[in-house]
Amino acid sequence: MxxxxxxxxxxxxxxxxxxxxxxxxxxxxxxxxxxxxxxxxxxxxxxxxxxxxxxxxxxxxxxxxxxxLLTPATVCLAIPLYEQLQLLRKNYIAILIGIASGVLTSGFTIFLMSLLFNLNHTQYVTLFPKSITTAIGIGLSQELDGYIAITVAAIMITGLFGNIAGDILCKILRIKNNVAQGIAVGTASHVMGTSKAMEMGAVQGAMSSLSVAVAGCMTVLSAILFENLI
Amino acid sequence: MKYIKQFTIIIAISLLGEILNRIIPLPIPASIYGMTILFVLLCSGVLKLSAVKETGKFLIYSMPIMFIPPTVGLIESWTTMQEFLLALIVISLVSTIMVLAVAGHITQFIINNNKKKTGK
Known part of the structure; x- marks a missing residue:
């Protein structure tokens, strides 16, 4: 058998x-x-x-x-995004600043908490890409010489958490605007969170998709800033 | 026929993304290149929404299933994870909440501010 x-x-x-x-x-x-x-x-x-x-x-x-099928499915996230093009055009400044602030928050929080837990440089850079989509996260972890398997674990825990609690967290934290909800869930918990955002609404899903791509790229750039802090 | 055409287009764009990932020396995955390509094609009118819509929505709807196998794979790296499991979990959860709160509130604040300015 x-x-x-x-x-x-x-x-x-x-x-x-x-x-x-x-x-x-x-x-x-x-x-x-x-x-x-x-x-x-x-x-x-x-x-x-x-x-x-x-x-x-x-x-x-x-x-x-x-x-x-994950790659073709992620490619298709462009569809809901295109359907919300009007909203994207109208709010692009808020969206870009929102995502950038999330990326910086991610870096600072991980830095501060790594100090708190007394992590070494390798452990710190391993956790650094945890809020971005696996494919970018693996690449970044490799670039920074982290433990790739653990980076993947951190990304999965983050994504699963966003998928379970994304809508509840928005409610508790009083994030009421649909665009803001999508940006919040997507920036914090990448594609897995985006699956939840799709359930929350078409606008949330589209904005979350956008955040995955933009936050992923911004995180790669921000690594230059954060890399050698520990 | 419609679904086969849609699926073919989506796979072709994924392939294009893969090629870009191979040529451009940046840690950007094929899926993000592909998503950008599809978005540009839709916005420029080269591709109509109806050329990818149904199959695309089906793939998005089924996406959670695709995360199951790699996440189950975490049991493989259990021994390496144990070393700093507590830090791993606490940092993952706390930073997720922080990012969600800051990104959400800043976006919401700017949107609300703009609404006030335009007097809506």
């Missing part, structure tokens, strides 16, 4: 899809933020691997084929 799973492509894809559908059903039923479909699906898949002893490698052998 295990041998079959090791070379089966559809097993990994099927398990991932079913886990996500269970997540969607639970969310529909309980409407509690902890029943986030993404969180539920990840937990189920990890539990499945842990219980059955199937290696991640064997699972990913099939499951990776779903993730291949």
């Amino acid at each position: 295990k041998e079959f799973i090791g070379c089966s492509v559809f097993w990994g894809i099927g398990a991932t899809l079913i886990a996500y559908i269970i997540g969607l059903l639970l969310k529909k039923k309980f409407k509690l933020f902890i029943f986030n479909p993404l969180l539920v699906a990840i937990t189920l898949c990890i539990a499945l691997l842990a219980v059955t002893g199937i290696k991640y490698e064997d699972y990913n052998n099939g499951a990776q084929h779903i993730s291949i």
Whole structure:
């Protein structure tokens, strides 16, 4: 059986899809933020691997084929952005300053908290790209000589948090404007947060998509400023 | 036919993004180049929205599923993560809240200010 799973492509894809559908059903039923479909699906898949002893490698052998679509899907984020072109034109100064302030806040917060936790230079630069999309984050971590696997972990934790709590945080923090909500979620928690922003509304989704691209590029630039602080 | 055409266009733009990522020595991924290309094509009218809309929306809607496999992969780097797991989690959560608060409020403040100025 295990041998079959090791070379089966559809097993990994099927398990991932079913886990996500269970997540969607639970969310529909309980409407509690902890029943986030993404969180539920990840937990189920990890539990499945842990219980059955199937290696991640064997699972990913099939499951990776779903993730291949991430690049075309991210490309398509241009569609909602284009649909909100009017709003983008009208508010571009607010949007650019908003994203830039978020990028600087990210750098300063990580710097201060790294001091607090007594992290060394490598650990600090490893966490530095945590708010940007994985593909840019990996590149930046490599450039700064960080631990890439941990950068990915920090990016995932950040994204998952944004995906679970993005709308709740906007409510608690009294960010009411739709454009501002999108910029906030996208700058803080990249593409995973953008999935949540899409659920919050078309405007939020579009602005969040824009933030992922702009914040990613700005973070790469800001690394020059922050790189040697620790 | 419509969906195949749409999917082909999206894949072609992704490929173009991949090529740019390969030639330009910057840590900008293929997806961001592709997103920029599609945005420019739509804005300039070279591509109509109807040429990518349905398939594009389907891909965006399914996006969370694509994050599952790499995130499950975190169990692979568990041993390296344990070293500073607490710092990793606390810093990730706190900085996410801070960035969300600052970026959101500054954007909101400027938009509201502009509205006042234009008298709306």
